[in-house]
Amino acid sequence: MDDLEFRRRIMSDPRAKDSEVLxxxxxxxxxxxxxxxxxxxDAQIKQALQVDVPDDLADRILFNQTESTVIKSTFGKRALSLAASVAFVFGLLAGQVNWGNLVVSPAQATLSQIAIxxxxxxxxxIAPLDEGASEQQINAKxxxxxxxxxEAFPYHVYYLNHCGFGDSNAVHLVFQGDKGKVTLFLTKVPTEKSLNFSEGDMAGMVDPVGDMSLILVGDPNENYKKIxxxxxxxxNPS
Known part of the structure; x- marks a missing residue:
């Protein structure tokens, strides 16, 4: 892939992670x-477009429809139709409407959900990669x-990069734990206290680091507190 094609791919999809891009x-x-x-x-643009709207905006829009439309349509169909309407989107100036369980924006998801x-x-x-990143390379990120x-990172590092993380950015690092590979995210999204989480075949921990959050994800049997x-x-602060 030449530089022009690479830049075209990244600009069209900032989160592209196929093998050629990597x-x-x-x-x-x-x-x-x-x-x-x-x-x-990309993260800054998304944050700038995040416009707060009244909690009852969806209800007002729905109830302003004619009675016949309400009778003929279920709530889910009305919501999907409105969400798909270009006029509706531009009318809200790219704001986001909370449609309950139909749409969950990154800002509404928890750090653990985004990480998993x-x-x-x-x-x-990432699975086949082994970059063996050094202390200097990690500090650059x-x-x-x-x-x-x-001092030197205490675990072997397979992968190191920046990534988009919800509406923010993060350092994305994959290293060898005691039970398998562990993924680390360090993001400027703050968290108030440490918490453990588990979902399916993954578990981990969210831990505050100053005004940022350190997230670890991997095997449920890892000792994430120790890591x-x-x-x-x-x-430490640089």
Whole structure:
């Protein structure tokens, strides 16, 4: 893939992670920086378009329809029709309407849900990689988050990059734990207290790091508290 095609692919889909894109990112510092910049811009645009609307806006729109429409349509059909309407979207100036269980925006999802979905989505692409990232490479990715490692990372690193994380960005790192591979996300989305989570064949922990959050995801039998402590004790403001 040449540089022009790579830039076209990233600009059309900032979260593209197919094998050709990943190979282009790993093979060029310029490509890696361009991908980071586009992902950051994408997150900023999404945040700028996040417009608060009244809680009862959906009900008002629905009840303003004619009585015959209400009789003929179920609530779910009306919601999907409205959501699909270009006029409706532009009328709200790209705002988001809460349709209950029909639509869940990234901002409404929990950090753990975003992390688990991210791991599932990228597992096929990341599973065969073994980059063996060094302390210096990790610190380069950590620098936009104003933190750094004060000594070598205590686990073997298979994968290291930036990624989009909900409406924010994150450092995305995959390393070897005691029970298998563990995925780490460090994001500027804050959390108030530590919590453990489990879903299906994955489990993990969300832990506050200053005004950021450290998320660990992997095998349910990992000791995430111990891993988190080992990482946080060598992670300091830069």
């Amino acid at each position: 190979q282009a990112i790993r093979g060029s510092d310029a490509n890696a920086k361009f991908a980071d910049d586009i992902q950051s811009l 979905e991210h791991v599932h989505d990228e597992m096929p692409f 950590l620098s936009p988050f104003a933190v750094k490692l004060t 988190g402590e080992n990482i946080k004790k060598i992670l």
